[in-house]
Amino acid sequence: MKVAIVMGSKSDYPVVERAEKILEQFGVAFETRIISAHRTPRVAEHFASHAEEKDIEVMIAAAGKAAHLGGVMAAFTALPVIGLPIKSSTMDGLDSLxxxxxxxxxxxxATVAIDGAENAALLAVQILSVKYPKLREAMKQYKKKMEDDVMKLDEQFQSENK
Incomplete structure (x- = not known):
């Protein structure tokens, strides 16, 4: 199982890095590349067209401003593509979204929130979990841990505010 993370610019990496951490947590292999929909369109086409040959099963496309990278990737592959809009100096990322x-x-x-790298990675894991039952179990455990963490916070809050 492998996820490709493509970003339109190196300046997107601080957001993208958060997606990498989630994928690492789930043991999902990934490849991160800088590929611009506008400045390197032939590279984008080649990468998307040959992604399956590299055992890529899901793509995350992170881009700001005009943010056409996800659409370009999706145009050249049948693989699922998750768009990750990056907050830019223009319109606080609404233009990207x-x-x-x-x-x-x-x-x-598929599109996640502006700078929603963690959810992009989690959605990639969920897509992969259709094929890989181990990932589905890991996702169930992840959600259970979130629930447990909130319940602990609630207990603390209740005891502190009595």
């Missing part, structure tokens, strides 16, 4: 989420019919790109 709208560029990714407004895909034409036939070119779907």
């Amino acid at each position: 709208l560029s990714i989420v407004q895909m034409p019919k036939g070119i779907p790109v």
Whole structure:
């Protein structure tokens, strides 16, 4: 199992790095690349077109501003693509979000929140879990731990505020 994380610019990496940490936590292999939809369109086409040959099963495309990277990737592959809009200096990332989420019919790109790297990685894990039952069990444990952590916080809060 392998996830490709493509980002339009090196400046996207501080956000992308958070997705890498989640994938590492689940033991999912990944490859992170800088590929621009606008400055390296032939590279983007080649990467997406040959992703399956590299055993990639899901892609995360992180981009800011015009944010066409996810759509370009999705145009050249049948693999699931998750768009990760990056907050930019323009419109606080709303431009990125709208560029990714407004895909034409036939070119779907699942989209997470602006700078939502953790959810992009978790969605990739959930997609992979359809094929890999170990990941599904790990995701169940992850969600159970979240529940337990909130319950502990609630108990603490209750005892501190009585």
